[in-house]
Amino acid sequence: MEMEKEQELEWLEAQKIRISVDLVAAAKRQLQFLAAVDKNRCLYEGPALQRAIYRYNACWLPLLAKHTESQIIEGFLVVPFDCEWIWHCHRLNPVRYKTDCEELYGKTLDNSNVVSSVQGTYKKETEEIWNRLYPDEPYDLDLTKVILEDSSAELSGLEKCKKYDLVSAVSRQSPFFYQVIGRKMMVSRSHVNDDIFLEEAVARYKGFLHLIKKNKERSIKRFTVPTYDIDLIWHTHQLHPVSYCMDVTVVLGKVLEHDDMDQDRSKGKKLDTGFSGTTKQWEETFGLRYWKAGAMYRGIAPSSLTTVPFSSNHVRKEVIPSKEYQKIIDLPELKVVEVLLEIVAVKNLPEGHKGSLFVLFSKSQPDVFFNAKQKLTILSQSRVKQVASFQCEPTGELLFELVSHSPSKIPVAGASKTMGTTSLSLQNFLDPVSKLRVEKWIDLMPSSGTVSSKPISLRISISFTLPTLATRVLHMVRSRPSSKSSCFFPIPGMVQHAKSWARVIDESHSEVIKLQMRDSRNEKAKDSCTQSKQVIGITKSGETRPLADMVEIGWSLMDSHSCLQLTKTSSKEYHIFELIGNRMIKIFKGRKLDYEPKNCEKKRTEEDFMTAVEFSAEDPYGKAIALLDLKTGVIKVKEEWFVLPAIISAFILSNTLKKGGYDDFAANNENLKEVNGEIEGVNGLHEEGVQTNMTTSVETEAKLNMDEANMVHTGGCGSMVNSCGCGGGCGGGCGGGCGNMVKSSGCGGGNCGSGCGGGCGGGCGNMVKSSGCGGGSCGSGCGGGCGGGCGNMIKSSGCGSGCGGGCGGGCGDMVKSGGCGSGCGGGCGGGCGNMVKSGGCGGKPTFEDKVDNEAVVA
Template identity: 60%
Template sequence: MELKQELEWNEAQKISINVDLVAAAKRQLLFLEAVDRRNRWLCDGPALQKAIYRYNACWLPLLAKYSKCQILEGPLVVPLDCEWIWHCHRLNPVRYKSDCLEFYGRILDNLNVVSSVQGNSKRETEEIWNTLYPNEPYELELTSPLSDDISGEVSSTEKYSTYDLILAVKRQVPFFYQVSRPHMDHDVFLEGAVARYKGFLHLIKRNRERSIKRFCVPTYDIDLIWHTHQLHPVSYCNDLVAILGKVLEHDDTDSDRTKGKKLDVGFSVTTKQWEETFGSRYWRAGAMYRGSAPSPLTRTPWTSNMMTKRVLASNDYQKRIHLPEGKVVEVMLEFVGVRNLPEGHKGSLFVLFSKTQPDTIFNVETRLNILPESGEKQVALFQCQPTGQLLFDLVSDSPSNLFISRPSKTMGSTSISLENFLFPVSSLTVEKWLELVPSPGTVTSKPIGLRVAISFTIPTPAPYVLHIAHSWLFSKICCFFPLPGRVHFAKEWTRVIDAAGNDIISLLMRDFKKEKGRNNTNLKKEVIGLTKSDESRIVAEFDGIEWSFIDSQWSLKLERNVNKDGSIFELIGHRIVKLFPGRKLEYELKHCNGQGAECDFITAVEFSAQDPYGNAVALFDLKSETFQIKEEWFVLPGMTVAFILSDILRKEGYKGLSHTLSGMDLERDCLVQEVDRCHEEDTKGNLNSAVAQEVELKAEFAEGITPVPEKGGACGGGCGNTQKSGGCGSGCGGGCGNTQKSGGCGSGCGGSCGGSCGGGCGNRMKSSGCGGGGSGCGGGCGSSCGGGCGNTMKSSGCGGGVGSKVADGKTAGNPNISDHQEGAAIQANEAPTA
């Protein structure tokens, strides 16, 4: 910061706010989690209408009576349904103030009011409620059907706001998804957010002082604090009048993120003003738009008497499995400027950056331009392990002419240590000049300086990324499992390895000969597990009806029909986990018109009292035989399930995973896609027609028509080591690299979304790049990534669904703006595709 910018920042931090915003933000997150994860019935339908009625007819009058003369000793505890409507009403502070003044003559505050999710005693409040409203229960009961028409009840309510609370609720429903990541409730992150909120108010104050009409748009960390402040209506009104001379409007009705529209332009203008005023970056890791919220699996909460039970501590055998604990951090990186270049220097400048030590999440070198040289804002957003150093090489790309081609030249290098900021967490942002160590042949009077701006999130547990390595050869086009006819070795172990290639466990299926006179359904099987310490034991047993495994804590029911909720298998124990075909919930592939091989994925979803609508705990990538598991308790069950299904589906030609998709089961659907790709390649002269014929035979085999001859593979254009990767997938294009490390071309490399990543997927399993989701290409969507998805840092999540490339800061549907801003704010129910 220059002195003037530092003074502006210090002035902004003098803004006085009479609320502990860090503590209040944490309470808000807990409440939003309770609504989103356990009480979505409050967001639509008759329940929402009933909640609005109870809020107007019961809660606000009770609150007015309590605030005028304290009618009970303890705090008032607001019923959950009323609290949700009250929450949304207060987020239009101007309208809430006017309604309160009209009906009650004063602003009804939240002083001495306690949230229903904090576990405090509700007895005193419930007694007062029942006295005032004997015909209306304190808790909204859902045991009996609610009427779709409550107009009669509404008409009998004298003090009823005309503000459209139904639309207000619907605009707020997606907000929790944007602020629900683990780092959001960390003290250091929130303290930084409060400081940035004061900076945001300071910009608006400066604009008012200069009579500048400007549309200011917050990032999501600022917006979270802004919401928190508004939930304290008296303090918000008093504070904003003191700061700005008026109550700051918070209108969330504008939802158009399209490039060039008011919201997009407003964010760009706010970014520019912030950086000019304070000399620091406005964009912040962990605070940008994540794309639209995932589609729910069900709108009806799943209930069971088993949901109150909790799984026992990890059993002894699971504890013997060595699972290295990993951390992941999101990093946002920008190169702001360069100084002390050699005299007479010509040509453009860019920086190549990488990690100086192996990283199982991020292990690529990528390029980012420097703002003053390129004339456009380029920001890198990626995930990595919070260890080691980031290495920066400043490169000069000298201009060439028609006759002479000049190679790029590295002018110097420098680095920055991640541990210095993250262990312990001291600061989540840094912007400084770094001196470069000059490369041989580079001569300057002063050391070249590179100004680097970095922001981080709090390190959080990384998912366990595991890979199944079979000893038998794979079919090169079968989705996940080899078709019958392949030669395999029944007595060989199947290894499960982690992302770094370390063995976790080996598994073996043991079949017992059926007893004479018994049918096949009574055939007994066992899965044997062998740990690295050479300790073996029975992991699972099949009694002819269902699988029981891990000390009988779990049973796996293998249904042949799709359940009503869309699941295909159930894993039942102290927890209930259902397996759904495709990518669901947080793994959902967004903003792709041609989603391609969804048959290559299974999502494991836990249902519990805490997550009655489901919580995704694992994703199985069937094509690459790689799976991600979020929680340690599911690692051994997840590996066992994957191995059992592998054995079943291998023997049944993959038809065991039966799920209807437009009249086709998953195997046939996947093979039809492969046939189409092969014919398309054949018309381009890229694939021999005999290969396409083989694929058609495979598809016929899936129908039970004819056996499959053993022929060569159907991968066009260098898919790497397909024996280890499980095959090419739905169209790798060319040059997918080593698919053992990348997890196969899968759905990313030019396959699932209409050539989404082109060629050169890079190392997918070890990076957040093409097809892997994360913060890179996000599964490779449409034209948003272009070619070369191995370079995931040129966009902040192309495939998160918005814009051509975030590198410009001028996207079609800016993915970085929050859902609110001064004057006319936004609420993204759906993010537009590129």
């Protein structure tokens, strides 16, 4: 208790740090500006960047210096957009910026009399001054025109600021926007603009400065690394050069350097060890967790579809979607939050207690994202930092169960005993949002019913993002095998499933609509290749509605609201279909943008997928709004208005594109596998009349898909759903050839994944349907996890060797096991947990993929 009191006092002391800028309001302005820059990505590299640097040095800084010396206009200067971006990056090296300004102009040039170009402020006076001073240089730079010009000769004579490499500075800062706000990813990052999130970030920034101050007082030289919420506020502070220098000098006695040069996130490197050290110091100093939902590293940004944005004259006027869509399908609103959970400590254990402790957590109201018990170790007991990162609906309660496990000499599982239970209500924090971070002691209700004078308590740390609309995950199910095919779309290789019904079901397995392809003129004329066709739908109420008609150029959807048209192109990477109408929607082959496969995600052919991308003035480089998996029938839609068009498009495309010798939506009895009495369609859709709850097909897609999955970050393991870990040695985690824990092709050989805690080593195959292969000492070593050549994780004969924690040397069937392989197996340890329930992993804590790319040595 005394230590906790000291930690509380340290936090209160940190909050006394004075900041002379309204950082919450300024952070919102910064985010608005960064969003505008991201719509003009030519400023990240190439001729437009070079021209912007020239204008910044030759025009903007001299103009700002004149205005700083003696106000040359009434009111504020409005900085040109391209110059503002270079100025932004220059100021984010505060020591270099201060030095450059003083050498060139005798003082630090501040932003106190300047307004951002994106604030919509009247700029006529600034433009008039600019044109008078620089008659040959336009105030507003035409970025599109600059890309096509060769201005290298014009720019070569500039000497100012040559000591600081502004091109490299821009390159380092370009990815920052994706990390803090994203580009319309699976879960919207709108929480970053929220006052509660930003106010908590400001408080954490003060804590960050306090740590650096303590290190300086103790002469400790430490590379201090922020999380992204802290870094956002740190950037915001630096963008006010005079205030920043003054504020941090009061705290630290000097200007705090902002070191963004180090980019290597590899385990054991400077950034990794700096972040782990910062985490440890933060938690010991303040008694609060450092990791926070919505503030961690998100990985590399997806590849762009184009380097040239669509200009506004190519984008059709945005209109309100027709209410006809809402009349046909009625999906209940589905919201989701990201959660970061850690069990910090336990106290008041019974005297003489023996056995290991862990906590099982679940939801009182299981939902489509989170519906199984998860296991977490307790930091104070295991000394291993294990953090659960998952998504769930913002409803109900989180339930916690403290379990004591006593080992047994008998070669079977030891005895486990529930010592008490407790709960946390999500509504208390999220409806309405009052806090996004909570850490406190919670008393347990003893399972025996007897209440002691001091109940056992758990210290639970939990953080959330704001509730946002979730990506809808729908599934098409064929009513019966398709009948005779005929060509009905004016391109080669296209086939029809005549008279076959497709049911579309949502995440809860409720039917949304039924679809059928019909001959719109004469149903008996099935042999005609020119016969017009029609897609009809039957709503839940039983009403029959026409949804699409075949026309000369393609398919007209929903009373001509849009038209699905084939685009003839020789480029395999470019879009092949287009929805022409009120919005510009292009359908690309493969998984693009947000849906781009991550790391060692299952190596399925990209021919199975199509991505719908919307281009607009708001998203000139395109935003992914839906993914169509034409092989499994899964449809993921991020925009509510696009749900019905996505369903119709997927149905048409699945009926017209026959590739790779498989029938996209036809039920295939040979691919139906019985697992614990349930039927799973691995490579096809479920046939009407076959009794199934689709546990591992729909639920895998809806609950355990990519970023939407429940996962536990621990030991050497990567994401429990999207894992590409590698490494031998202690805590190797999901090493070697382990792929995605739900969808993995896996590969490996030699000593892949070897070492203590080797995890899923070597040749682990697809965790759902695997051919599994491996060789050498694949997965070997103490705690080898799924070693050797793992077989099918649903129904597997499994084989492997090594002294394996986890499922022995060779993993057997993870759902219905045919036995584990040889070796000393100790439960699902090492790197392997329950593939659906994301059980724990052993090994040392890892900080990979959680590290910011900017830090400070103080």
